[in-house]
Amino acid sequence: MSVEAVEPRYALGGTISFDDARRHRLMGGKCAGCGAKVFPKPKICSSCWSTEQEDVALATRGKLYSFSVVHAARKGWPSPYAIAYVDLEDGVRICAPLEGDVANPPPLDTPVELIVGTLRTDADGVTVLSHRFKPVTEAR
Amino acid sequence: MRKVAVIGASMGRIGRYPELMFQDLGWPAVKGAIDDAGLERKHIQAVYCGSAYGGRLAGQRALRPLGMTGIPVINCENACSSGATAFREAYHAIAEGRYDRVLVLGIDKLTMLGGGVLPGQPEDWEVDVGLTMPALYAMRARRYMHEFGLTREQLSQVSVKARRHGALNPFAQYQKPVTLEEVMAARPVAEPFGLLHCCPTGDGAAALVLCAGELAAQSTTKPVWIAGAELTSGRFVTGYRDITTAEITERGAREIYEETGVSPQDVNVAEVHDAFAIAELMYYEALGFCKKGEAFQLLESGATSVGGHIPVNMSGGLLSKGHPVGATGAAQLVEVVWQLRGQAGARQAVGAKVGLTHCTGGGIAGLDHGACSITILKS
Ligand SMILES: [Zn+2]
Numbered sequence A: 001m002s003v004e005a006v007e008p009r010y011a012l013g014g015t016i017s018f019d020d021a022r023r024h025r026l027m028g029g030k031c032a033g034c035g036a037k038v039f040p041k042p043k044i045c046s047s048c049w050s051t052e053q054e055d056v057a058l059a060t061r062g063k064l065y066s067f068s069v070v071h072a073a074r075k076g077w078p079s080p081y082a083i084a085y086v087d088l089e090d091g092v093r094i095c096a097p098l099e100g101d102v103a104n105p106p107p108l109d110t111p112v113e114l115i116v117g118t119l120r121t122d123a124d125g126v127t128v129l130s131h132r133f134k135p136v137t138e139a140r
Numbered sequence B: 001m002r003k004v005a006v007i008g009a010s011m012g013r014i015g016r017y018p019e020l021m022f023q024d025l026g027w028p029a030v031k032g033a034i035d036d037a038g039l040e041r042k043h044i045q046a047v048y049c050g051s052a053y054g055g056r057l058a059g060q061r062a063l064r065p066l067g068m069t070g071i072p073v074i075n076c077e078n079a080c081s082s083g084a085t086a087f088r089e090a091y092h093a094i095a096e097g098r099y100d101r102v103l104v105l106g107i108d109k110l111t112m113l114g115g116g117v118l119p120g121q122p123e124d125w126e127v128d129v130g131l132t133m134p135a136l137y138a139m140r141a142r143r144y145m146h147e148f149g150l151t152r153e154q155l156s157q158v159s160v161k162a163r164r165h166g167a168l169n170p171f172a173q174y175q176k177p178v179t180l181e182e183v184m185a186a187r188p189v190a191e192p193f194g195l196l197h198c199c200p201t202g203d204g205a206a207a208l209v210l211c212a213g214e215l216a217a218q219s220t221t222k223p224v225w226i227a228g229a230e231l232t233s234g235r236f237v238t239g240y241r242d243i244t245t246a247e248i249t250e251r252g253a254r255e256i257y258e259e260t261g262v263s264p265q266d267v268n269v270a271e272v273h274d275a276f277a278i279a280e281l282m283y284y285e286a287l288g289f290c291k292k293g294e295a296f297q298l299l300e301s302g303a304t305s306v307g308g309h310i311p312v313n314m315s316g317g318l319l320s321k322g323h324p325v326g327a328t329g330a331a332q333l334v335e336v337v338w339q340l341r342g343q344a345g346a347r348q349a350v351g352a353k354v355g356l357t358h359c360t361g362g363g364i365a366g367l368d369h370g371a372c373s374i375t376i377l378k379s
Helices: B021-038 B056-068 B082-095 B133-148 B150-168 B179-184 B213-218 B248-261 B277-286 B295-300 B327-339
Strands: A017-018 A024-032 A051-055 A061-071 A081-088 A094-098 A111-121 A125-137 B004-011 B048-050 B073-076 B100-107 B189-191 B203-212 B225-234 B269-271 B354-361 B371-379
Touching: A017 A125, A017 B225, A061 A094, A061 A125, A061 B133, A061 B189, A081 B133, A081 B248, A094 B179, A125 B004, A125 B133, B004 B082, B004 B213, B004 B327, B021 B056, B021 B100, B021 B203, B048 B056, B048 B082, B048 B295, B048 B327, B056 B100, B073 B082, B082 B203, B082 B225, B082 B327, B082 B354, B082 B371, B100 B327, B133 B189, B133 B213, B133 B277, B150 B179, B150 B277, B150 B295, B203 B213, B203 B327, B225 B248, B225 B327, B248 B327, B248 B354, B248 B371, B269 B327, B327 B354, B327 B371
Parallel strands: A094 A125, B048 B073, B048 B100, B269 B354
Antiparallel strands: A017 A024, A024 A051, A061 A081, A061 A111, A081 A094, A111 A125, B004 B203, B004 B225, B100 B203, B225 B371, B354 B371
């Protein structure tokens, strides 16, 4: 008897990959026309209209720009949870859940780093994963 | 461009009316505005209807009970700016000579959605990881507090003022004042916001009749003139963005002040889009009523309250009057028309001659907001 492994679902398809050391990377697009880095990767650059967009791993560290602890969530979302804007070191701003104790959130501008974790369980009972950020604990 | 006047205005009390059909929410406002203009339905050549959640043919559904179809009905969706977008299109249609008399309707019935947080934008990469509208404004609030030293208690004063004004407005969803302690202690929605920092969901409809300037005297001795009606959309920014600055409102305000020659100091009464408490403070700044970072001082001085020099949201605003999304822009315009005619009862801004309405909204990733409408009216 074999149990079929259930593939994880990602909240945003194609945004998570792994580097050679099996560490998570958050993927965006880099415009071949003007060099703009954008998350998620667009089909066309909103600035120069180039449709040549390369996959690029975004910076995994950034600063906590702002966040909110959400108590009134949409149906099917466990609450409370913290949602944040993170400014990555390479100039990209990402909206992502903030990991950690929602009763003791970190101050704004705290350095944070990428992790991948559970976002919620969807209507089919499948775990949905997404990029998340947590305060940096160790020095680089 | 011809001059255009508002000659009729009407709305019902905003509230939760799950038992009312959508059409029965709408037609009383339409009939009220036509009666107010002293006209008959045959005089209306076209209808512009704004609705965000009403679904297809919102205008036709609201007009059917009055036997008013058979004319062009233009349905406009622009999230919170739907009603104001309809008004702006109607204004331009008359100014350009396409019609002489048109009706504007804003309508939405949010109780159809079953309550709770409004559904997010589909295919939105921020909504899909958990962003909600209250959370978006809450992040603005937290960053603003961080940068300008605003406290949660100060933020809560916005809600206290809104409810104080709403208590004077028989058309408001909430007509009961609240204390600072009640605002501070209300159950959390999206921190730092509690329930009373957020507008309620509700149902409502508001309607206005517009006509070419030369016809206004046939209807009323108190026409309200449209000085300008601005509409813009948010710019798409992919990198860092200052969310304590309301980019779309600041740009829209600059454009309408330039177009009309009206300056922020000339405005005697304003209805602004206070969907959440922080929004009112940000819009004082974006509309030029005060400098960046000084919004709370303006509120605290009483300038934006009944009797102040720039009273804002005399209706109670979205926080107290309510926010039936697509109806809001039209409801704000009805309020300012009443203010400029001196018909606003206990909440009247005495001697108001220039009024401004502002609504903006629609959460869409990468944009400050989806749409922003600003209108300037004169008595
Ligand atoms: Zn480009």
